[in-house]
Amino acid sequence: MELDPSVYISRNLPFELYEVDILNASDEQLAVISDEMGLALSVDEMRRIKEYFRQKGRNPTDIELQALGQAWSEHCCYKSSKYFLKKYLFGIEAPQNIFVIEEDAGVVEFDEEHAYVVALESHNHPSAIEPYGGAATGIGGILRDVVCMGAQPVALVDPLFFGHLDTPYEALPSGVKHPLYLMNGVVAGIRDYGNRVGIPTVAGMIFFDEGYTGNCLVNVGCVGIAKKNHLIRSRVGGVGDVFVLVGGKTGRDGIHGVTFASTELDEKSEEESRGAVQLGNPIVKEPLIHACLEANEKGLLTGMKDLGGGGLSCVIGEMALAGGFGAEVHLERVPLKEKEIKPWEIWVSESQERMMLSVRPENVDEVLYIFDKWDVDATVIGKVIDEKILRVFYQGYKIYEMDIEFVTSGPEYCRPYTVEKREIQTSVFDVPEPEDYEDIFRSILAHPNVASKEFAIRQYDHEVRASTVLKPLNGIAGWESHGDAAVIKPLEDSWKGLAITSDVNPAYTKIDPFWGTAVAFDEMCRNLVAVNSVPHSFADCLNFGNPEKPLRLGDFHESVRALGWMARNLGIPCVSGNVSFYNETPYSFVPPTPTLMGVGMVEDVRKVISMDLKRRGTALILINETRPEFGGSVYSSVRGFEDSNVPKSSPEHLRKSIETMLSLFSNFRILSCHDVAEGGVAVALGEMCIGGHMGCEVEIRAERADIALFSESATRWIVEVKEEDYTDVVEFLRKSGLKAGVLGFTGGKDMILRGAKTTKPLIYMNIDEVDTTWRNGLSRYMG
Amino acid sequence: MRWIQLGEMDCRGIWGDDMEREDIRVAVVRIEGTNCERETALAFKRLEVFAEEVHLKQFYSDMIRDEDKRSLHDYHAVVFPGGFSAGDYIRAGAIFSARVRSVLRKDLKKFIGEGWPVLGICNGFQVLVELGALPAFDGISEKPEMALGINDSSRFECRPTFLKVENQKILFTRNLGKNVVMFPSAHAEGKVIFPSGREEEYIERLKENNQIVFRYVDRNGDYAGYPWNPNGSIYNIAGICNPEGNVLGLMPHPERAFHPVSHPEWTRNQQKDGDGKGFFEGIVSYLEKKV
Structure with a gap:
């Protein structure tokens, strides 16, 4: 600390302690004191402190000022975020809540x-x-x-x-x-x-x-x-x-x-x-x-x-x-x-x-x-x-x-914010269908945001405590693929379990913080449901840039608004969370990143469903609608076009879908289930094939097969059912008001995806090649 | 059964008739950083024997109150569990074994000599090796005769491992009822290393004594390299016992394979029991029947 003897007065004690003369300090000097002592307090905040000590009739000591710097920091008192959190996110009543928000x-x-x-x-x-x-x-x-x-x-x-x-x-x-x-x-x-x-x-x-x-x-x-x-x-x-x-x-x-x-x-x-x-x-x-x-x-x-x-x-x-x-x-x-x-x-x-x-x-x-x-x-x-x-x-x-x-009475601000519409003029309809689907599919599988994260997952002990029932990697040992949510059996004497997932796709929030956040919530629910658990609560970690900049705070506002809208309508309480602002440098700022951690209730861990294909000759059913939503998609990144149309979600439809899926699981034998996310149906199928080390043959009847295969529309799952069940399953889903259709059947050692326009399949790849492409996507950078 | 007090600190009794399960006492020894003691003790408790997590200090420290004091001879089996004892910042297991050596060496030697089962899982295997309790060709050795080195991949590996049961006759393997079992591995230092230039001799000696208990295989049961052998262990060795067969050390974790739902492929093929259950049953039924 740069000590100006007129401001910092050393007390005559057997240890180092300074009295800081703020009573006689001008606003300018207050700013200098805050800076020199590393308090990160504003002049307004320093003035409030000055007033407090004026009433006490003495100057503060260094330790008192340091304590206030800590207590009134953004990190400790949420001074820029609390207003928005209270307005949109807090106070979602649910019978399962015991202590929410107010504790650590x-x-x-x-x-x-x-x-x-x-x-x-x-x-x-x-x-x-x-x-x-x-x-x-x-x-x-x-x-x-x-x-x-x-x-x-x-x-x-x-x-x-x-x-x-x-x-x-x-x-x-x-x-x-x-x-x-x-x-x-x-x-x-x-x-x-x-x-x-x-x-x-x-x-x-x-x-x-x-x-x-x-x-x-x-x-x-x-x-x-x-x-x-x-x-x-x-x-x-x-x-x-x-x-x-x-x-x-x-x-x-x-x-x-x-x-x-x-x-x-x-x-x-x-x-x-x-x-x-x-x-x-x-x-x-x-x-x-x-x-x-x-x-x-x-x-x-x-x-x-x-x-x-x-x-x-x-x-x-x-x-x-x-x-x-x-x-x-x-x-x-x-x-x-x-x-x-x-x-x-x-x-x-x-x-x-x-x-x-x-x-x-x-x-x-x-x-x-x-x-x-x-x-x-x-x-x-x-x-x-x-x-x-x-x-x-x-x-x-x-x-x-x-x-x-x-x-502890840190300030609370409603700082000015600006909601920015990021308009992008192009869309998927401005690019032609790819000539070589296989080539595109390979690039998507190897895309770092899609490719296997096994190198990290296997360095973490995910089995200590011996209660991990559904592991982060699912499938045949040696061919495992990414699961949707992990399931823990936390008690020795109960078969009840907890499903755990974390989700956000910043490629969406970057274009549209509102819909991107809504879809993060959708994906969190989708992942929890996919393993046969009931979405039960969630925590959020909201990572944004400098809240003193209106555009960043605008992103934050939109994100929190979407989160509150989804959570409240689904009755899933936000039970804990954290806001991290100032994730920016003079060169750049982070995409709005509202990370969510969802917890699902598993009634009986023995009824959990994994995502790897189980048997030959079974039917694959796609649930819910695929729309041309390519904003932030891996397909758009691989093909190099921009689209502002990020995937969207509707709480009413999500709620209906969750209820229907869970009742599907109790009424039919569902062999596997996987949520459809980054890379769309093609990647979801690929991952299911990898985990089961088994091929499939799928027919795409859509006019634009690339839309059907690579769109990242929300609220979708693929399920594997026994052949004799599939008509009943489709009818069950349709009766419940969901769209559902048979994609194709499992079997063989190749992943075959056929389009409507040509007799030659769009994609015909041996599953070992699918596996290697996906597995090496990241490791190629690792040296 | 006859319950004979051998001494003030010995509440174990001695072998008489068959023991009742609830009279069998198992210690899972912990220090700071051991972290698999809970599930290891649970594996025994599920078989209705008495098992407790015991801090090493309970065997020797003056600050421990009387009701918390323990002697090794209170127990019928001792387990050194997995974890990172004392952080494992130097050679894995070195600090834990040094402490055991300084306070329990005589007791442990007697315990092993009397034929009681001693098990080391993962970090516990490293501890037994550092103690010289394995391979123990000529009884417990003064210095370690082998080492568990850093994995060939140079990193921690958490993955399912399949093990061929090479010796099905010792107390630990008698109840497995299978040639190949799945116990998952999770370690950074599990590569069995013998003194340079004497590897063949060591392997021959282990084979002669039937000391090789588990070897890594692929899921079809064939000997295979990485990732099936997750650490590059010589001769695919995953676990060995002493010549007498009552001390076993292995890198993979049987306690993580107790329930059928612990198996990585349980959603594909359901088993009645996890492979680990048979492993712990072997220890318990040995103790029940040993006369």
């Missing part, structure tokens, strides 16, 4: 005795600077969010977004790391943390777009399970409760993580913000989880919360206030990684693997024994007091005293 994770009913817990977050900025550590600590953070509700994590999910892998090095802006380097680092970080901590990574996605070159996105989700009577909240129980800090030691890593996440990245970010990236340690986390859950299950805790963004500064204030009380903390008790660390740094450090417990005094010894048994540090650092005031002491000196309500 959403809590939803699983069965009479159990609840499942859902959390989804971004770890974008740290991962752009240090992909391995950023991704790893992202997992660490999301696990703590689930554990602090009293739940055992049972599954991890990781949707990732990068620039194109073939981006030339010379095309990278200064300070930007190559997408291939970022992807390998992120995958390795997830692997080394997730595998060590012993929670299976069961779902995710990897998406490529040039918009992510300067600012990759690393989202991470977690699902946990808890007995309802073990659920615990992030609030203290009452006056006299003791704060016990457990887990890792506190150091200088992760200082200003939240303020770093609340500004744009630029070429200096690496140098300036490296220290904002935390260091993870899964081998502290693994016993920490056991110890926290053991102490909680024994009824020894009144509250539990994880230390994430803002560190101690956020956790103490939020836990105390949520309980309706205040707190006193003795900072010198915090176990440290290094000496010479200043009090304010201890207060805001985001060092990993830490949790805060509130405990009745009589239970403290028992809690300390449990943590000692697990060799995890546990230290009493403060207590709950009656007044709603937060006081911090260091070596006996009071260095911080503020009203908790003031600290």
